[in-house]
Amino acid sequence: MNTETTQALAPVRQFSALMPSSPRGAHLARRAVVRQLTAWERPYERAEHVVAELASNAVRHGHVPGRNFRLTLRLAASGVLRVEVSDTCAERLPRAPGAAGPDDESGRGLALVAAFADRWGTEVGPEPRKTVWAELGCGG
Numbered sequence: 001m002n003t004e005t006t007q008a009l010a011p012v013r014q015f016s017a018l019m020p021s022s023p024r025g026a027h028l029a030r031r032a033v034v035r036q037l038t039a040w041e042r043p044y045e046r047a048e049h050v051v052a053e054l055a056s057n058a059v060r061h062g063h064v065p066g067r068n069f070r071l072t073l074r075l076a077a078s079g080v081l082r083v084e085v086s087d088t089c090a091e092r093l094p095r096a097p098g099a100a101g102p103d104d105e106s107g108r109g110l111a112l113v114a115a116f117a118d119r120w121g122t123e124v125g126p127e128p129r130k131t132v133w134a135e136l137g138c139g140g
Contacts, residue, residue: 013040013075018068019055021087026055029071033083036073046116047073047083050134053109054085057132062087064128079137083117086131 015036019025033051037044051071058069064087072084113120117134124130 012077014073016070016072018070021059021063021067021069023059025069026052026059029055029069029085032071033073037081040075042075042081046136047081049116050083050113050120050136051085053113054083054132054134057109058085058087062130064088080118081136082133083136084131084133086129088128 015032017029017032019029019032030048030052033047034044037047055069055071062069067088069085069087072082072086074082074084076082110120113134116136118137120132120134122130122132
């Protein structure tokens with residue numbers, strides 16, 4: 001990453017919280033993003049959808065008994081919002097969005113993340129952590 005890109009993504013505001021690795025925790029994460037972005041006077045609709053999917057995936061695919069997941073929001077001076085959801089199941093990385101059939105009951109979450117976010121990806125480490133992140137531009 002060059003210096004210009006690093007400065008554009010440097011957080012001016014940050015929020016981070018541990019959430020229980022349960023459906024209730026996923027719901028709390030979604031509520032937290034709405035509450036925090038409202039407090040920052042930023043639109044929250046796209047971020048709310050992204051967090052709902054990433055938190056749900058952390059609970060469903062990254063759950064380790066007795067461990068929580070972490071929600072982090074970073075708002076840069078440029079207006080870019082970075083959403084991160086970290087869990088402790090690095091061996092279960094997300095697959096690229098796509099191949100859900102019309103009758104499948106799951107498999108569309110990352111396609112939704114890709115539709116709402118400008119960019120998204122995965123980072124691994126330190127072990128056993130993985131972080132799935134998404135960046136949303138000025139439109140929130």
